[in-house]
Amino acid sequence: MNAAADRPLQRGSNLFDVERVRAEFPILGQEVNGHPLVYLDNGATSQKPRRVIDAIRGYYESDNANVHRGLHALSERATNACEGARDTVRAFLNAADRREIVFVRGATEGLNLVAQSWARPRLGPGDEIVITTMEHHSNIVPWQLVCRQTGARLRVAPIHDSGALDMEAFAKLVNERTRIVAAAHVSNALGTINPVKEIVEAAHAAGAIAVLDGAQAAPHDTIDVRALDCDFYVLSSHKCYGPTGTGVLYGQATRLEEAEPYQGGGDMIRTVSFEESTWNDLPYKFEAGTPNIAGMIGLGAAVEFMTELGMDAIAAHERDVLEYATGALDALDGVRIVGTAREKAGILSFVVEGVHPHDVGTIADQHGVAIRAGHHCAMPLMRRYGVPALSRASLGLYNTRADIDALVGSLHKVKEIFDR
Numbered sequence: 001m002n003a004a005a006d007r008p009l010q011r012g013s014n015l016f017d018v019e020r021v022r023a024e025f026p027i028l029g030q031e032v033n034g035h036p037l038v039y040l041d042n043g044a045t046s047q048k049p050r051r052v053i054d055a056i057r058g059y060y061e062s063d064n065a066n067v068h069r070g071l072h073a074l075s076e077r078a079t080n081a082c083e084g085a086r087d088t089v090r091a092f093l094n095a096a097d098r099r100e101i102v103f104v105r106g107a108t109e110g111l112n113l114v115a116q117s118w119a120r121p122r123l124g125p126g127d128e129i130v131i132t133t134m135e136h137h138s139n140i141v142p143w144q145l146v147c148r149q150t151g152a153r154l155r156v157a158p159i160h161d162s163g164a165l166d167m168e169a170f171a172k173l174v175n176e177r178t179r180i181v182a183a184a185h186v187s188n189a190l191g192t193i194n195p196v197k198e199i200v201e202a203a204h205a206a207g208a209i210a211v212l213d214g215a216q217a218a219p220h221d222t223i224d225v226r227a228l229d230c231d232f233y234v235l236s237s238h239k240c241y242g243p244t245g246t247g248v249l250y251g252q253a254t255r256l257e258e259a260e261p262y263q264g265g266g267d268m269i270r271t272v273s274f275e276e277s278t279w280n281d282l283p284y285k286f287e288a289g290t291p292n293i294a295g296m297i298g299l300g301a302a303v304e305f306m307t308e309l310g311m312d313a314i315a316a317h318e319r320d321v322l323e324y325a326t327g328a329l330d331a332l333d334g335v336r337i338v339g340t341a342r343e344k345a346g347i348l349s350f351v352v353e354g355v356h357p358h359d360v361g362t363i364a365d366q367h368g369v370a371i372r373a374g375h376h377c378a379m380p381l382m383r384r385y386g387v388p389a390l391s392r393a394s395l396g397l398y399n400t401r402a403d404i405d406a407l408v409g410s411l412h413k414v415k416e417i418f419d420r
């Protein structure tokens with residue numbers, strides 16, 4: 001075993017031992033194309049620490065049973081593990097009540113649930129939904145669908161060239177016709193941290209609800225849904241060091257109570273007859289069918305892992321690596337960073353002049369460096385910057401300055417090849 005694995009994870013307030021943390025992630029120890037793996041694609045999905053993998057394996061090895069149904073020991077253990085994960089997530093988000101934590105497949109399903117269950121029954125012609133230019137497709141298309149279904153209209157708040165939201169223009173768009181304001185907490189393509197508290201306040205002042213897409217925020221900093229006072233907040237487990245296929249929709253109890261069920265089936269009902277059915281209590285009203293039990297348990301373990309490291313420590317560590325990376329890329333001739341807002345999380349998108357991002361990504365991979373290249377499911381944003389695609393390095397809690405040196409080394413190779 002690696003010597004680092006014997007040390008404690010935490011080194012003191014606001015610090016953790018990154019080598020010790022890396023030792024928790026078995027996947028990071030491998031070589032790719034003859035080079036040590038440098039994983040800088042955390043915005044797409046993060047790697048999983050041993051304890052998450054162990055929690056999932058432990059469930060299947062010892063406790064596998066359906067939940068909320070059986071009276072036998074395994075079912076009780078599985079139910080307790082799932083409901084324990086719900087309590088862990090409640091504390092992580094500082095939600096007031098465990099009834100406000102709905103397990104879904106991911107951020108995408110959470111946003112679709114809000115659009116179909118809360119918005120669709122109440123919107124009509126003349127109503128407006130305000131989003132921003134930097135949204136991921138998951139926070140655009142569900143609203144387009146609901147606009148088509150109800151006759152409501154989608155309005156889009158512009159951004160500055162830096163990637164910061166144009167708050168003046170945003171404030172003008174939010175008015176008495178606005179029913180919903182839906183915005184990314186952190187942009188997946190620009191790294192911009194939006195002023196979400198202000199956004200929520202503006203929505204509420206206009207009588208609208210506020211929906212926050214926290215897919216890229218939850219892994220990076222403390223989230224306090226009560227302090228934010230948002231009506232809904234979504235996140236994806238797989239970006240938070242947990243398994244795929246699981247996510248969380250936080251909804252204020254009153255909002256969830258007034259929303260219609262999303263899907264019908266087992267577990268979400270109280271009574272069923274052929275004439276009519278009645279619904280289960282929150283949050284089960286929104287959890288039809290057998291849930292992703294292993295996923296919930298894995299997410300619980302991942303959240304415990306992040307909490308143990310400390311979200312403040314994670315944020316401070318990633319801020320240091322982001323600053324280092326920003327300086328290193330700024331110093332490279334022919335490399336332009338896209339997304340330079342003052343408030344940023346660990347996401348660094350860039351253009352290498354004259355080189356398609358796919359070529360950048362392929363050459364980086366040949367050097368063991370995993371980055372993402374493409375439109376990042378944000379086509380309107382690509383259009384805003386006049387680019388077909390971007391290269392993107394996105395940080396996780398295990399990344400180091402040495403990882404950035406490896407990225408920069410691979411970008412030198414890109415330039416060498418294309419300058420010839």
Ligand code: C6P
Pocket residue numbers: 043044045105106107108109136138139184186187188189213215216236372376377
């Ligand atoms: N962004 C990225 O590489 P799902 O697929 O449901 O787990 O998450 C969707 C989603 C929603 N909002 C934001 C801000 C996101 O970044 C994502 C996922 C990945 O940027 C995959 S496209």
